[in-house]
Amino acid sequence: MISTGLKIAFRGFLRNRFFTTFNLLSLVGGLFVAFVAIGYIGFENSYDEFHENSENIYRVGWTYRSQDYSILGFENGADDKQLNVVTGLKKIPGVENVAQFITSDNLEFIEWGDKRVQEKGFLTTNTPLEFASLFTWSPLMGSFTDFGKDFNKVLLTKSTAFKIFGGVMNNSSEIIGQVINIGQENYKVAAVIEDVPMNSHFDFTLALSNPRIDYWGSRVYMGVADNISYDEVELRMNQAMAKINPSVVKDPLYKEHFLQPLEDIHLKSNILYELKTPGNYSFIYLIGGFAVFILIITLFNYANFTLAIKSKQGKSIGIKKAMGAKSFAVARQFILEGVLLALLAVPILALLLALIVPSFNSLMGVNLSASLWQNPQTFFLIVGLAIVLGVLASIAPALFLSTKNALSLFNQKLKDNRFEHFSIRKYLVVSQFVILISITSVSYFVIQQMDFIENKDVGYKKKGCYMRIRHPKNRIFFKNVLDKFLG
Structure with a gap:
């Protein structure tokens, strides 16, 4: 039964090469963003955990002025x-x-x-x-x-x-x-x-x-x-x-001494004389939220194209139902095809990671693995995510087409079929555009704010900045110091 379903699935993929390729690229892109987000969030939260008994190690700080x-x-x-x-x-x-x-x-x-x-x-x-x-x-x-x-x-x-x-x-x-x-x-x-x-x-x-x-x-x-x-x-x-x-x-001027848990220093500490630039929860939320939005777009896109492909196969589905196929069997085949295509994206993702992740590590100053197989927990998480995407994307065509009787499948043009009040495919497309516009707007706002901060005139001008020093030797000394530090 499963082998027959797999053969039918692969024949369908080859028959609709364009849709299959587009869906695969969409799935690979979504899973790549998910992998990077999972890796980055995990890396930021793993600081100093490699020390034995790290949960019992603390840094001593103090409050003064x-x-x-x-x-x-x-x-x-x-x-x-x-x-x-x-x-x-x-x-x-x-x-x-x-x-x-x-x-x-x-x-x-x-x-x-x-x-x-x-x-x-x-x-x-x-x-x-x-x-x-x-x-x-x-x-x-x-x-x-x-x-x-x-x-x-x-x-x-x-x-x-x-x-x-x-x-x-x-x-x-x-x-x-x-x-x-x-x-x-x-x-x-x-x-x-x-x-x-x-x-x-x-x-x-x-x-x-x-x-x-x-x-x-x-x-x-x-x-x-x-x-x-x-x-x-x-x-x-x-x-x-x-x-x-x-x-x-x-x-x-002294207030108190305090202890900082070793594992909290990177993300929860930003005091004077830190040894490294501290992490920022805002980046974690931003990358995590961005990954969720991309996965939603991937899901909607996958569901939209799957529904389009299956809507063209109304007569073949009608023949199956006329020959005694149950609605459950038709729906199961849809879900099997959706999950199979999602799983085919995983090995392609593994090749993409080796090419792009090193550049991401250099940009963000992190050390994410460029191998999908190195961390079993991440691997199974990505595979599970692919299966979930495949199942969710197949639910719409499975419910929409498998529940129709054989006669209606022969008589209606399913690719033009609509519900009485709205079209499922139009809803999916509009939802994609809404999410994309939202992400673009937020990204534009963040870029503008960063550009404003970087180029803000803080009032300091190197030229015309003088210090009144009476003694000539002191003037020469401070001039050399200022030239050294101010260029």
Whole structure:
């Protein structure tokens, strides 16, 4: 029964090549938009989830001058004071681990033997053991334990290690333990890891362990026990802050410290000194809504053309019914053909993804898979979506044609058939145009707003902007500074 239905379906596809091709292209386009939307939304919501126990890791921030900061300042920058906050936070009940670090985008030379390369994206921590145990990185060679044992160790990412060591990348004995020079200081290679995933809220090309952080503050993260809520830890932290950092608490401009769940930083945090540009729920809603609209247009288009094709087959349907075919059997054949055509769009979609997704990743700064088969969950979701589209698009012709008796199918010109008050096909076409006009109008409005913001005159004029400085040497100094930063 099914094999016969498949043969009939394929004969119908070949007989109506134009409609079949157009429907296939429409389905591929709709499923492509759905795949990209699913992938983008999933990627934006997956930030930092690759860390083990990521749900129990929090970033410590603080509020000062009515501003929220992601960096905690050191008291006078003294070496012992740099670890005061870490030591104090570790003593809070419920806190299991505390690490601090800074990152820098300054270019530095890395020297190994006669080789000299330039790199940026350095991470420096004076809590290397805690850093290696709190965060989860994919090791290629070496040991995280070795990185945390002592200072002046370096943790290399794969791409940076390849720049330095090149052809010996497959031999860990020729890399681990090697001494490289960075910024006039020697560091021993402790481990090599995979490059930091794109869905991490902070990046680095290599991590250095130093007894001192040469900066005015650091980024502090803590691991919290499973059996305690972070609200309770946050309360205890603020109560203990008078002892941990008394000079800050006494400042009248200081308000409080707070915890941010690691998995929420990308989408729910936009405070000062963020390490990456935060995500935006508006983009998620926009892309998700756009995908829904495109799928609705695809559905209406598919249903419209399916109804047009089947309306031309009135006599063949009438013959089937005259020979004893039941309405259910006719409707089932319509649905089978609709689902089959939708499933044929899936392998074509797989080829399209390999061509277009890399460009989308470059444009949006994401890392979506260009393979439909790589993620089984997404694959089955797309296949399920194709089946739903096929079924829904076939319902209209199935209900409209299968319920008619054989005599009416022979006597009426079904392609001109209309309901008493409206035409199904006209309704579908008008609905498509309404959705398209709505999307176009919204897109035009968004583009105009973005163009307005980019080209708005904020009142600053480089020419004619002067600062009154009396001393000639100071004038020359500030002139050079302004020329450097203002071009």
